[in-house]
């Protein structure tokens with residue numbers, strides 16, 4: 205079983221509705237987005253060819269990969285259209301002081317979790 209821990213990442217007001225932000229949380233590449241008022245967090249690495257997703261766009265609850273256009277539902281990580289494996293998702297919460305906290309595995313990410321920047 206994978207154990208996870210919450211980490212304080214950013215202030216709630218730093219992520220506007222429809223916006224997203226990339227963070228490295230205990231070594232994990234995390235994309236945090238606000239959709240319908242709700243914060244959601246997924247891995248910042250496309251399951252197709254490992255592009256970072258944080259340079260893409262968020263529309264209607266999904267992030268679009270900037271490299272080949274795959275779309276992933278932020279709430280579930282599911283690839284819309286089903287072409288690729290789902291994204292890893294992370295639990296996210298806001299504390300009473302306005303901080304956003306994300307739960308990532310306690311184990312360090314492997315190379316298979318890290319995005320590859322297009323040259």
Ligand code: FES
Nearest residue numbers: 250252253269272
């Ligand atoms: S790398 Fe994301 S769709 Fe190809």
